Amino acid sequence: MTRTIAERLDDPEAAQAEGRRKMDWAEAHMPILAELRESFAAEQPLDGERIAMAMHVEAKTAVLVELLAIGGAEVAITGCNPLSTQDDVSAALHAVDGVTSYAAHGVDTEEYYDAIEAVVDVDPTITVDDGADMVTHIHDEHPELIPQLKGGCEETTTGVHRLRSMADDGALDYPMFAVNDTPMKTLFDNVHGTGESAMANIAMTTNLAVAGKTVVVAGYGYCGRGVAKKASGMNADVVVTEVDPRRALEAHMEGHEVLPMNEAAAEGDIFVTTTGNRDVITREDFEQMADGVVLANAGHFDVEINLAELDDLAETRREVRDGVEEYALPDGRRVNVLAEGRLVNLAGPLSMGHPVEVMDQSFGVQAVCVRELAANPDAYDAGVHEVPDRLDREVAEVKLDAEDIDIDTLSDEQREYMDSWDHGT
Numbered sequence: 001m002t003r004t005i006a007e008r009l010d011d012p013e014a015a016q017a018e019g020r021r022k023m024d025w026a027e028a029h030m031p032i033l034a035e036l037r038e039s040f041a042a043e044q045p046l047d048g049e050r051i052a053m054a055m056h057v058e059a060k061t062a063v064l065v066e067l068l069a070i071g072g073a074e075v076a077i078t079g080c081n082p083l084s085t086q087d088d089v090s091a092a093l094h095a096v097d098g099v100t101s102y103a104a105h106g107v108d109t110e111e112y113y114d115a116i117e118a119v120v121d122v123d124p125t126i127t128v129d130d131g132a133d134m135v136t137h138i139h140d141e142h143p144e145l146i147p148q149l150k151g152g153c154e155e156t157t158t159g160v161h162r163l164r165s166m167a168d169d170g171a172l173d174y175p176m177f178a179v180n181d182t183p184m185k186t187l188f189d190n191v192h193g194t195g196e197s198a199m200a201n202i203a204m205t206t207n208l209a210v211a212g213k214t215v216v217v218a219g220y221g222y223c224g225r226g227v228a229k230k231a232s233g234m235n236a237d238v239v240v241t242e243v244d245p246r247r248a249l250e251a252h253m254e255g256h257e258v259l260p261m262n263e264a265a266a267e268g269d270i271f272v273t274t275t276g277n278r279d280v281i282t283r284e285d286f287e288q289m290a291d292g293v294v295l296a297n298a299g300h301f302d303v304e305i306n307l308a309e310l311d312d313l314a315e316t317r318r319e320v321r322d323g324v325e326e327y328a329l330p331d332g333r334r335v336n337v338l339a340e341g342r343l344v345n346l347a348g349p350l351s352m353g354h355p356v357e358v359m360d361q362s363f364g365v366q367a368v369c370v371r372e373l374a375a376n377p378d379a380y381d382a383g384v385h386e387v388p389d390r391l392d393r394e395v396a397e398v399k400l401d402a403e404d405i406d407i408d409t410l411s412d413e414q415r416e417y418m419d420s421w422d423h424g425t
């Protein structure tokens with residue numbers, strides 16, 4: 001029988017109080033969710049819905065979960081990474097009316113999947129995932145639930161890739177919103193959120209300077225360009241590695257050096273992987289690296305740095321600081337790996353994920369997508385769907401309002417001009 005977080009902790013009430021303090025701080029800086037809270041409380045758009053969630057359980061996520069419960073839903077949640085859960089926040093969530101939390105820090109693989117199974121007991125009508133573990137579990141183990149599922153929402157790039165692969169194989173049997181792909185999410189969360197929080201966590205975990213170092217960024221997608229920008233802003237030299245010629249050129253035009261990983265390996269002091277791919281840094285690269293390099297991953301899964309090969313090469317391995325594992329090679333060089341090669345901004349001992357304001361936007365999109373699935377369950381077929389533009393705009397408008405930023409409005413003449421094709425002069 002999988003235990004809830006309250007059953008796991010010695011003093012759940014103390015944990016709950018600390019978790020609530022963290023949630024209150026986050027909530028005070030999330031104007032989009034605050035606005036939605038008012039309308040969800042008044043209109044109860046999720047009345048009768050049961051939501052199964054697998055997400056990083058920390059304070060910002062908790063504010064989203066509480067919002068869904070305020071909107072009338074019954075919610076069950078677990079983590080989407082064994083190291084990103086904060087037990088006190090999980091305890092505070094579990095104490096919210098209508099919420100059951102199975103998320104616990106540091107669970108092993110079996111417990112991780114047992115908790116997903118326990119969440120499915122909520123008998124969901126909607127799912128919310130970060131990485132697609134819940135949706136794949138339901139397809140594999142509980143296909144009987146699929147007819148009742150109105151749809152789901154996916155938070156991250158890797159999850160959307162997995163869902164598109166399922167859809168291509170004809171194996172995705174209910175509708176999913178690619179929340180990751182909306183402008184209000186990708187252009188802020190992936191770029192600025194990952195950039196800021198990954199670089200901040202590398203600096204805090206190591207207590208080493210970034211200025212004057214060479215930072216190698218693997219992958220120049222949304223996350224990679226954010227990491228590169230923030231590393232440059234911290235006065236590092238940035239080297240980018242890519243496999244896509246256009247993204248490599250973009251990095252080049254932004255003024256970064258572009259190299260194959262095996263050459264970059266010899267130049268870097270700090271390495272950050274952001275590809276969503278596996279085996280991006282491997283044995284041949286470790287062999288080129290200087291003594292004392294720092295390796296961190298900001299992609300979703302812990303497969304970007306091949307730690308099995310590094311372990312093979314190493315003579316000894318020890319934790320030299322909280323969250324820093326030193327692999328000592330036979331020739332005396334030391335390679336330092338942060339957060340076990342898992343998401344450095346979420347899974348390290350000091351990690352708190354993205355800045356609050358950024359997650360307000362991402363979770364604003366999540367909340368309006370859940371509301372949309374509850375309101376219009378028949379509008380979407382099985383498969384991956386873009387989030388309707390009107391929902392993304394709604395969230396952007398609330399944010400602009402909260403920031404007290406005014407913008408211009410199209411005049412009728414301008415709208416007509418933009419929509420017409422028959423004028424060339």
Ligand code: NAI
Nearest residue numbers: 156157158219221222223242243244275276277298299300
């Ligand atoms: P993206 O698809 O925009 O970028 C990935 C880039 O990596 C692409 O340009 C691709 O060509 C490149 N790439 C693929 N294999 C490579 C290889 N072997 N060597 C060098 N480059 C390679 O994806 P995005 O949005 O930047 O996401 C990347 C990863 O970060 C995903 O796993 C995503 O789920 C995760 N993510 C992590 C966050 C965090 O909090 N740390 C937040 C958002 C996304």
